[in-house]
Amino acid sequence: MKKIQQILKEKGVKPSFQRIRVLECLMKSKEHPTVEMIYLKLAKEIPTISKTTIYNTLGLFEDKGLVDDLTISGQEARYDYKEKPHSHFYCKKCRNIIDIESIRVPCHKDEICGNQIEEAHYYFRGVCKRCLNKKGGDVNG
Amino acid sequence: MKKIQQILKEKGVKPSFQRIRVLECLMKSKEHPTVEMIYLKLAKEIPTISKTTIYNTLGLFEDKGLVDDLTISGQEARYDYKEKPHSHFYCKKCRNIIDIESIRVPCHKDEICGNQIEEAHYYFRGVCKRCLNKKGGDVNG
DNA sequence: TTTCGTGCAAAGCATTTGCAAGTAG
DNA sequence: CTACTTGCAAATGCTTTGCACGAAA
Numbered sequence: 001m002k003k004i005q006q007i008l009k010e011k012g013v014k015p016s017f018q019r020i021r022v023l024e025c026l027m028k029s030k031e032h033p034t035v036e037m038i039y040l041k042l043a044k045e046i047p048t049i050s051k052t053t054i055y056n057t058l059g060l061f062e063d064k065g066l067v068d069d070l071t072i073s074g075q076e077a078r079y080d081y082k083e084k085p086h087s088h089f090y091c092k093k094c095r096n097i098i099d100i101e102s103i104r105v106p107c108h109k110d111e112i113c114g115n116q117i118e119e120a121h122y123y124f125r126g127v128c129k130r131c132l133n134k135k136g137g138d139v140n141g
Numbered sequence: 142m143k144k145i146q147q148i149l150k151e152k153g154v155k156p157s158f159q160r161i162r163v164l165e166c167l168m169k170s171k172e173h174p175t176v177e178m179i180y181l182k183l184a185k186e187i188p189t190i191s192k193t194t195i196y197n198t199l200g201l202f203e204d205k206g207l208v209d210d211l212t213i214s215g216q217e218a219r220y221d222y223k224e225k226p227h228s229h230f231y232c233k234k235c236r237n238i239i240d241i242e243s244i245r246v247p248c249h250k251d252e253i254c255g256n257q258i259e260e261a262h263y264y265f266r267g268v269c270k271r272c273l274n275k276k277g278g279d280v281n282g
Numbered sequence: 283t284t285t286c287g288t289g290c291a292a293a294g295c296a297t298t299t300g301c302a303a304g305t306a307g
Numbered sequence: 308c309t310a311c312t313t314g315c316a317a318a319t320g321c322t323t324t325g326c327a328c329g330a331a332a
Contacts (some may be wrong), residue, residue, distance in 0.1 A: 014289065035321080055322065059288040071212035075297080076321065089256050100253055113239055115230050115268035122263050129255035155306095157312065176296080191314040196297065215295065216322085 003007055008016060011064040016050060018042075022057045025066060028083040032088075032097045034076045073084055086122075091128035142272040150259055157188060159183075166220040169207060173229075173238045175217045181204045213238060228262075232269035239269055 004023050008015040009020075025038050033041075035054050042049050058079055061067040068080040072090050078097060087100040145164050149156040166179050174182070176195050183190050199220055202208040209221040214229050219238065221229075230239040 012287080013225050033282075039298075048289075051321095052289055052323085053287080057222055059323095091255065091256070092259075098254075098256065111267065112230065114273070115232070115239065115241075115265070116228075116267045116269075116273055117265045118233075118267040120263070122261070122284080123259050124253065124256070124258045126257045126259040128257075132255070155311080157305095159313075188313075192296095193298085193314055194312085197313080 007066075011066050013060060013064055013066070013068050018046065019057050019060075019089050020044065022054060022079070023061065023066070026061075026079055027083075030099070032070055032078040032080050034078055036076070045120075070097060083109035088123040089128065091122060091131055092125060093127055096128065101125070111125075148207075152207050153168070154201060154205055154207070159187065159194050160198050160201075162187065163195060164207070164222070166201065167202075167220060168224070173211055173219040173221050175219055177217070179220075209262075211238065211264075227266040231264060231271065232268050232272055233266060234268050234272040237269065241265070 004020050004027070004075055008023065012032065013019060019041055022038060025041055026034060029037075030046045033049060037063040038058075039051050039054050041051070041055070045131075050081070056069060058077075061079075065132065066082060068082055070080050070088060072078065072088060084101075089098040089100050090096075091098065145161050145168070146156040148158060149164065153161060162183055166174070166182055170178075172178070176192060179199075180190070180192050180195050183195070198277065199208060199210075199218075202220075203210055207223060209223055210220050210277060211219045211229060213229065214218065225242075228241045230241050231237075232239065
């Protein structure tokens with residue numbers, strides 16, 4: 001895996017200790033964490049870290065194109081490291097956001113109706129595989 | 142156009158005066174209004190209306206599948222009447238959300254990787270036709 | 283020095299909740 | 308009456324801002 005410091009530098013972000021940790025957290029996590037989740041995780045090893053720093057850092061990362069703000073589930077922002085393009089699936093039951101690697105953009109090129117597209121975001125809602133299986137052998141409502 | 146009362150009834154919503162007005166507002170608007178925008182508009186004709194009622198009403202409409210909550214642009218929810226399936230284009234310049242009727246993403250059926258899809262949301266970011274013309278043409282931008 | 287990064291505390295603001303008064307059936 | 312709707316006011320909770328301290332250049 002490419003060094004986190006290197007990734008930050010390439011994006012024009014000075015690799016401070018906190019920034020490295022925040023990015024590392026995002027890269028290792030598959031849960032598209034909220035600010036709160038990142039904060040709780042990092043607070044274990046950096047007791048003095050503040051949410052303000054997490055907000056600052058994520059805002060900076062977003063500006064630099066390192067992460068995406070997934071505004072899928074409403075009240076809390078969830079962050080996604082943009083390693084490669086992918087889509088998201090939001091499960092209504094367990095409320096997890098699952099990466100979907102396989103979906104790709106179809107027939108439209110870089111334009112739709114004359115509008116110039118820079119980013120395409122696809123997300124799906126439904127019930128995930130895991131919850132479907134649970135449901136099969138479960139009493140439910 | 143189908144009567145608003147009728148639409149509400151079909152979705153199992155009792156057509157109160159306020160609810161009719163909120164839905165009418167959404168149907169007539171092309172700007173995917175925020176709660177604030179709806180509130181300001183309706184307050185002109187219903188001076189006693191409250192934001193709580195707008196929130197209640199939109200929440201109810203969402204539950205009944207009448208409207209979508211577009212969480213595209215961050216801090217404020219924007220609402221979209223679900224007349225027929227369509228996608229959205231968010232212009233970074235003018236910050237408008239534009240309906241795109243024609244886009245459909247192909248190859249997935251009702252399942253992706255074993256997950257059961259109930260809704261598919263696509264949205265695009267970039268610069269809209271209008272802003273492109275302002276910029277590219279000789280009109281000042 | 284100047285600039286930048288960090289983090290506490292307070293403020294800001296969209297949204298939700300508690301509750302009381304009004305309305306329909 | 309009984310259930311539902313409305314809306315004021317207060318609370319909640321995510322996020323931003325003001326500011327000060329310390330580190331880096």
